[in-house]
Amino acid sequence: MSDKQRENGRRKLLEQIRRTGPIPRIELSDITGISRATVTTITAELLQNGLIREVPRESAEPEGRRGRPRVDLVIRGDSHLVVGAKISNNRLSLVLLDFAGAQIDTLETELSRATFEPQELANAVLNAVDQLAQSAGYTMADISGSAIGIAGIVDAAHGLVYWSPSLSQRNVEFGKLLTQTLGLPSFIDNDANLVAVAEKAFGLGQSHSDFIVVTIESGVGMGLVIGNEIYRGTRGCGAEFGHTKVHLDGALCRCGQRGCLEAYVGDYALVREAMTMPGADPNADPGETIEALLRDAKAGEATAKSIVYRAGRVFALGLANLVNIFDPQLIILAGEQMQSDHLYADPVIAEMRKSIVQIDKAPPEVVIHKWGNLMWARGAAAYALDNVSEIALSELNEHAA
Amino acid sequence: MSDKQRENGRRKLLEQIRRTGPIPRIELSDITGISRATVTTITAELLQNGLIREVPRESAEPEGRRGRPRVDLVIRGDSHLVVGAKISNNRLSLVLLDFAGAQIDTLETELSRATFEPQELANAVLNAVDQLAQSAGYTMADISGSAIGIAGIVDAAHGLVYWSPSLSQRNVEFGKLLTQTLGLPSFIDNDANLVAVAEKAFGLGQSHSDFIVVTIESGVGMGLVIGNEIYRGTRGCGAEFGHTKVHLDGALCRCGQRGCLEAYVGDYALVREAMTMPGADPNADPGETIEALLRDAKAGEATAKSIVYRAGRVFALGLANLVNIFDPQLIILAGEQMQSDHLYADPVIAEMRKSIVQIDKAPPEVVIHKWGNLMWARGAAAYALDNVSEIALSELNEHAA
Numbered sequence: 001m002s003d004k005q006r007e008n009g010r011r012k013l014l015e016q017i018r019r020t021g022p023i024p025r026i027e028l029s030d031i032t033g034i035s036r037a038t039v040t041t042i043t044a045e046l047l048q049n050g051l052i053r054e055v056p057r058e059s060a061e062p063e064g065r066r067g068r069p070r071v072d073l074v075i076r077g078d079s080h081l082v083v084g085a086k087i088s089n090n091r092l093s094l095v096l097l098d099f100a101g102a103q104i105d106t107l108e109t110e111l112s113r114a115t116f117e118p119q120e121l122a123n124a125v126l127n128a129v130d131q132l133a134q135s136a137g138y139t140m141a142d143i144s145g146s147a148i149g150i151a152g153i154v155d156a157a158h159g160l161v162y163w164s165p166s167l168s169q170r171n172v173e174f175g176k177l178l179t180q181t182l183g184l185p186s187f188i189d190n191d192a193n194l195v196a197v198a199e200k201a202f203g204l205g206q207s208h209s210d211f212i213v214v215t216i217e218s219g220v221g222m223g224l225v226i227g228n229e230i231y232r233g234t235r236g237c238g239a240e241f242g243h244t245k246v247h248l249d250g251a252l253c254r255c256g257q258r259g260c261l262e263a264y265v266g267d268y269a270l271v272r273e274a275m276t277m278p279g280a281d282p283n284a285d286p287g288e289t290i291e292a293l294l295r296d297a298k299a300g301e302a303t304a305k306s307i308v309y310r311a312g313r314v315f316a317l318g319l320a321n322l323v324n325i326f327d328p329q330l331i332i333l334a335g336e337q338m339q340s341d342h343l344y345a346d347p348v349i350a351e352m353r354k355s356i357v358q359i360d361k362a363p364p365e366v367v368i369h370k371w372g373n374l375m376w377a378r379g380a381a382a383y384a385l386d387n388v389s390e391i392a393l394s395e396l397n398e399h400a401a
Numbered sequence: 402m403s404d405k406q407r408e409n410g411r412r413k414l415l416e417q418i419r420r421t422g423p424i425p426r427i428e429l430s431d432i433t434g435i436s437r438a439t440v441t442t443i444t445a446e447l448l449q450n451g452l453i454r455e456v457p458r459e460s461a462e463p464e465g466r467r468g469r470p471r472v473d474l475v476i477r478g479d480s481h482l483v484v485g486a487k488i489s490n491n492r493l494s495l496v497l498l499d500f501a502g503a504q505i506d507t508l509e510t511e512l513s514r515a516t517f518e519p520q521e522l523a524n525a526v527l528n529a530v531d532q533l534a535q536s537a538g539y540t541m542a543d544i545s546g547s548a549i550g551i552a553g554i555v556d557a558a559h560g561l562v563y564w565s566p567s568l569s570q571r572n573v574e575f576g577k578l579l580t581q582t583l584g585l586p587s588f589i590d591n592d593a594n595l596v597a598v599a600e601k602a603f604g605l606g607q608s609h610s611d612f613i614v615v616t617i618e619s620g621v622g623m624g625l626v627i628g629n630e631i632y633r634g635t636r637g638c639g640a641e642f643g644h645t646k647v648h649l650d651g652a653l654c655r656c657g658q659r660g661c662l663e664a665y666v667g668d669y670a671l672v673r674e675a676m677t678m679p680g681a682d683p684n685a686d687p688g689e690t691i692e693a694l695l696r697d698a699k700a701g702e703a704t705a706k707s708i709v710y711r712a713g714r715v716f717a718l719g720l721a722n723l724v725n726i727f728d729p730q731l732i733i734l735a736g737e738q739m740q741s742d743h744l745y746a747d748p749v750i751a752e753m754r755k756s757i758v759q760i761d762k763a764p765p766e767v768v769i770h771k772w773g774n775l776m777w778a779r780g781a782a783a784y785a786l787d788n789v790s791e792i793a794l795s796e797l798n799e800h801a802a
Contacts, residue, residue, distance in 0.1 A: 004434040005434060005435075005436070033405040033406060034406075035406075153758060153760055162760040162761065162762070163760070170761065171761050209635075210634075210635050222726075224726075226627055226628075226632065227627075227628070227630075229628075231627065232728075233611075233727060233728025233729075234610075234611050234728050234729060234730045234765070235728050235760070235762050235765075236728070237728050237758055237760050237762075238725075238726060238727050238728030239726060239728075240725040240726065240728075240758045241725075241726065243725050243758050244721075244722040244725050244726060245647070245718045245721060245722055245756060246646070246647070246648075246649065247647075247648060247649065248647065248648065248711075248714060248715060248718055255758065255759075256759075257755075257756060259718070310649075313649060314649060317646045317649055317660070320645075320646060321645040321646055321722065322726070324639075324641040324642075324644050324645050325623075325625075325639060325640060325641065325642065325645060325723070325726065326632075326634060326639050327633075327634025327635050327636050327637070327638050327639030327640075327641075328634075328635060329635045354658075355646060355658060357554060357638055357641045357644050357656065358656075358657075359554055359563040359564070359636070359638050360563065360571065360572050361563070361636050361638075364635070364636075
């Protein structure tokens, strides 16, 4: 067996134990296709290094059976702790997981504003992580790694934020900055990608290999799972669903271009149109404006209906384009805000179904999964868990080499 | 080593030998990460079953070196023959390859019309394959498999054509029908996917893991390579680039929906607009109409320019959407028709670059690769080669089990 095969074997077995443990060795071999002898060797290493442990089998087998007591393998939860965080508009949401993926504690905290200097934002994350660790009876030194989801254009592999509404600068090596500031390995990704990670790890995507997650907050986000893996593009700026164009020379987008999906369905797009309505108060709070708009539309007011109706149809068109290109098994519409109710609505899904290529086979399933910021943070934590596992395994590999 | 590992090892080694042979065993082990012992075992099986052969090394090593003569491994070209074919409007293009991928012969033949009953079309393919085999000094019985590219919506995995402009019926099990009619294992795929297979196997995509191929004929096609593999969607109807919507309630498409890309850039879209020009002859030949339109646009005639200009801008918008979603390394614009010159033009590429999400990193490379129907057929043949290799290996696996 080559080093690379052994390395892959370790990764595969650790993942499998995390997913399905408690699990006996023989079943690990059956599921992964790794030979029993190799499973025995690798699990011995993982045991010795404290990443997994043996637990007695809770067996339905008849009593009185002789021989060695049967054992299953589980992840040793206390071997590592990880933090996942989501940075949203004015808010930090954090979750602390053990190495088995069990949730230990959470924290939600307000930020003083929406946009920060990179070091300021890193400090805010440090404070929150420190506070979370302490409230759970730990210190920063007990944490093995963190991952942070942030809105914007993020090259996850290089920890680079090309642009984010949360940062006052472009091209920030934010992963490196967080690693230095927190004093622990820290990883970043686009927030919508981490929702896709969460859906794959413990959400509606667990049993699907190819699916799309669409998120609506102030922007429109998207995460893409292809062949059970998150697809992140080759420059780290794929899945920019909100900036796909739905109209040549169309409405002006915050990004400076015209005709982006976001320029029709984003909250600022709705506010912009609402401000054109007779009697609109130019000083009104944007959130209240949208609330009033959606209320008026529901009540049948013609202009409000027209604004909301078009947003829904443009969103349906965008979704149909994703289906026409990817042909996924499943589309998950994720988010927590009431504001997306008019987009995550039956007539919009029906419109999308009418706008895809028609074949004599059912269109992809569409599910709406409402969840809060803490679930986004869990996605980040799952990403941290992947990365910390890689680090732990690479130490094992170096040791073995 | 498990059966599955051995199976994967066989596939991997055969692929590697085809790609890089003549190659010594030790290098096969280094490149694939498969242990030397396993390489020795598997290549012995492949030798015994006649799929590969040994050739003396053409060595730069000093003369007079003692010991066993060094050998490299190559695919045994004569072990299998495959046919690849492309069905286009009124035309069948075929290529005959040996198992090493070397081209033996080609054939191009006219079809009597554009749309056929499934059995009629299968018969036409049979006649052409038979003629090609004979002209190369073989019979049908010498051919191990075929693959055919066809325009339309194709579920390659199930050999099912949901819809094709070449077939008078929907939902045709055309793979099965071809297998029966030709009397040899036959596979089908969407023609643009097979262009992507060809680009990956022996074209501009050889050194890229993630790229998009866009084709323009009477429709607009697309093939998608993600992580070195063709991505075919989950129902077999992905990559429908021509039917992504670029305008809400836009121009009417042949598919019956409104606002599809094809309804702006397809030849029928150009003809439709040209027919609105003053003095247009409603009985003119569509091909001549387009030629005249493009000529007039080049000469500066305002209406012709406006028609061609919008088609180019809509095409740029569609391409930008693909980049915003996939963030590929490379976009290959493939095709042979002069008709796409106005779309594969510098101003269109420049417009696409302006319409993608702007980051401080170079946009994906765009290359134009003009080729004829025979190159499409080579893509089909590469797909046949993959499938015939699978069959040969599965026989090996059964034998070994």
